[in-house]
Amino acid sequence: MEICELTHYKNLNHELETIINTCFDEIFVTDGIGTVLRVNPAGEAFYGMKAAEIVGKNTEELARKGLFSPSLFPIVKERKERVSMIQRTRTGQTIHCIGNPSLDTEGNIEFIVFTSRDLTEIRQLRNKIERTEHLLESFQEELEELRRFHNKDEEDFISFSPDMRKIVKMADKIAKVDSTVLVTGKSGVGKGVIVSHIHKKSKRSKQPFIHINCGAIPESLIESELFGYEPGAFTGAKKEGKKGLFEAANGGTLFLDEIGEMPLNLQVKLLKALQENEIQRIGGTRPIPVDTRIIAATNKDLETMVEDGTFREDLFYRLNVIPIYIPPLSTRPEDISYLMDHFLEKFNKKYGISAYLSLKAENKLINYSWPGNVRELENLMERLVVIADRDEIQLSDLPQKIVSSTNGHKQYTVHINEICTLKQAHEELEEQLIIKAYKKYRSSYKVGKALGINQSTAYRKIQKYINDH
Template identity: 75%
Template sequence: MDQLKDYEIINKQLETIINSSLDEIFVTDGNGTVLRVNPTSEALYEIKAKDLIGKNAQELAKDGLYSPSLFPIIKERKEKVSMIQRTRSGKTVHVIGNPVFNSEGNIDIIIFTSRDLTEIRELRDKIERTEHLLESYQEELAELRRFQNKEQEDFISYSPNMRKISKMVEKIAKVDSTVLVTGKSGVGKGVIVSNIHHKSSRKDKPLIHVNCGAIPESLIETELFGYEPGTFTGAKKQGKKGLFEEADGGTLFLDEIGEMPLNLQVKLLKALQENSIQRVGGTKSIDIDVRIIAATNKDLEQMVEEGLFREDLFYRLNVIPIHIPPLRTRQEDISYLMDYFLNKFNSKYNSSTILSLEVENALFNYDWPGNVRELENLMERLVVMSDDQEIQLKDLPRKISNSFKEDSKYFVHLYDICTLKQAQDAVEEQLIKKAYYKYKSSYKVGEVLGINQSTAFRKIQKYLKTESVD
C-alpha cells in the first residue's frame, strides 16, 4: 500500500511538472501514436488534448497541424533530432525530438519538446519599430541605444553552454583578473571580450584590440610597448606611446596570443607581473593600469609542451579560462542568430528579406565550420544578393543546400507552384535516382520501391539516361 501511495504521489508530481511547463511536451509511442500532451500543446495547435491523444504523429502532419514531421527522421536515425516547424495556426516553433529506448534497443517512446519562436520574433519586431520612433529623439538616447545594441545584444546566449558563459561574463566583469578566451575561429571570442569590458568598471576607458598574428614580428614590440625618441631610423622625434599606454585604465585585448614570438613573451610576462613597462630604447619604468584579456584558437597547453609558448606566461594568462564551443554544438543559438543577423542586415540595407522554412531548416542543420562569422557573412550575402523577398533553398551555397537535400530524405523540395503531375514526376525521379545510386541494381530498386524489375529498369533508363543498367 505504501508503495502504491508513493507511486501516486510521484505520478501527481510528474503530472504537475508536465502541465506547468511553458514549453510544449508532446509524447508518442514508437509507432508515432500520441500518448500525452500538455496544455501548451493545446494552445500551440489550438486543439484539445482529447483530439490529439490516440492520433498518429504522421497523420497529424499530413492533416497540416504542423510541418515538417520529425517522427520519420527519428524513426530511421534512432537519435535526437532538432528542427524548426510551422503550425497550422501560423506559429513557428523550435522542436527537439528525443527517443527513449527499451531494453531491446527499440524505440519505446519519443518525447518532443517545442518552444514557440513566434512571440520572440513579434517582440523583436515591436522593439525595432520602437527604435525607429526613437530615432527622432535627442542624440543622447540614440547613442545609448546604439551602445546597448552593439556591445551587449550581440551576445546571443540561448543554449545551456552559452548561458553559463553569459553568467561567467557577469562575474568576471566585476574583477580585474586576467582572462584567456579559447575557441575555434569565428565562434565570437571578440564579442565575449567586448561584453566583459563594457560590463566592467573600465567601460568608460579604452578597449584596445591587438591582433598578434596580423602585426609583423619586427614591429609588434614597438606597437605594444612604444619607443623612445631616436630609437631607430625613421622613428618619430618625440617617440611614441605603445598600446599598453594607450589602454591605460582600460582593457588590452591580445587576440591570437598564440602567434606572439617567444622572445616577446618574456617582456609581456614581466609587464603582467610588475604592472609596468619600458619603451623600446628606454630605461625608465612606466606604471600601467591595464586589464589583460587574451584569446586564441590554438591549443596553448600543447604549444607549451612543444616549446612554442612559455609555460609561465600561459599560467599568468589562464587565470580565468573561458572556452567558447563551436556553433554546431549549440544548435539552440542558430535560429536566434539567424533572426538577429537577418534583422541587422535588413535594417542596414533597407530590405525586408525573409527566409523560407526550408532555408531555416537547412541553416539550422548545417555544421557551420566557420561558426558564427560564417553565419553572419552568409546572412549579409543573402540579404544583399537576393532578387526575391523570400530566400529559397536554391539561393543558398551548394554545400549547404546539397547537405540539406541529402539529409532530408522525407521531404520533397518544390521551388514554385506546379501541376500535380509535375510534382509526382519530380518525386518519382528523386526516388529512382536515390535508389539506383544506393543499390546500383534494377532488381534491388524494384524491391525497395515496391515495383517490378522491368518497370524499375525502364524508369532508371528514363531518368538516368543510361543503357548500362543492371
C-alpha cells in the same frame, strides 16, 4: 487487496490524465509505427481539430493533410534519439517540436512522445525571460539586466544556451576586478566580443580599449607597436619617437588577440611588463609605469605550445589567471536561432530590408554544424539579406555546402589493426576516448558532456584510465 490496487491505479490514471490535459505544452504521443495514441487540449488548439479526429490516424497521413509540416516522426524513427525541429501547423502557428522516443530492451521504439510549444510566443518573451530569471540574485544584477534590455546596442553577445549564460555571468564578475584573463576557443566563436563585453562592464570602460592582433603584425614591428621607441632608436624611426600600445591603453584595457603568435623573444619583455606594471621603449633607458589591464585570446593550445617550447611557461601562467573557454557554435545549438534573428534584424536595419527565413531554410541552418562558428553565421546572414531576390529567404538561396550538409552529423570511422574480442575492443576504444577527451577538456563535466555520459560516470572512468595508472 486487489480492490485497493485497482483503486490506486484508477487514482494514478486520473492524476496523469489531469496533468497531461492541463499542460500548457502540446503532448502528442504515437506508437512505434506512427499511429497517434494521444493528443492533449493544447495540441487540439494547434491543429484546429478535436483529439478524437486525430487519435488512431498515422502521422504521415496527417502531415500530408497539412496538419503539421515537416513531419518529425520519420527522423526520430530513423535516429532513435531525441530530435527537435521547427514546424508550421494548419492554423498558421510556428511551433518548436521535440520528439523523444522510448525504446524497449532490444532497441525498438515502443512509443514516441512529442512536446511542442508556440515558438512565436517564445520568441516574443525570450529576451524578457532571459533577464528576469536573474532578478532574485541581487538588486545590482536586476538594474544591469534592465539597462541591457533598454540599450539594444549592447546586445552583441547572444547568451541563450546554459553554457553561454554562465560565461557572460562570469564575464560580468571578472569585469569588476583587474585580473588578467585568457580567452580561448576556436576561430570565430566570439572571443573578441566577450573581451569587449568585459571592458564595457569594467570600471575602465571610459578609458581606451586597444586591440592588437599579434599574428597580423610583422615580427620586426610588433615590439615597437607594443612598447614604442625613443627618438632615433633605429633607422626609419620617427624623430620624435612613438608611444606604444601599452602607453596608449594606460588606464584602460589592452587586448592581445592571437597571443599564441607572439614571438618567443618578445614574450620575456611582455612577462616583465605584466609583472612590474612598467615598460621600457626601444632605445630607452628609463622605465615608464603603466596601469593597463591585459586580456589575451587565442585559438591555439598554449599548454601544448609550452610543452613544445614555443611558448613560455611562466608567461602562460601569468596570462591564465582567469581562463574563459568559449565553446564552438556546434555544441550550443540553442543559440543558433537567436543569433540568426539577431543578425537578420541587424542587417535588415542596416540595409533597409525586411528579409526573413523560410521554415525550410531556418531548419537547415539550425541543423548545420557551422565550422566557422558565429563569424560564419554572421557573414552568411549579411550575404542572404543583401542578395535575396525576395523578402522570404528560400532554401535555394543558401550555399550549396549547407543545403547538401547532413545536419551536422559527423561520420566517425574506427580502424581495427588486430583481431580481438568485442569486450577488449570496447575497453580499448573507451580508454582512448576518455584519455583524448580528458587531455582536451581537463574536466569531468566537460568530458561527460562531450561523450554523452553523466559527470559521475565520466569521473569514474577518468579515475580508472588516467589517475589510477
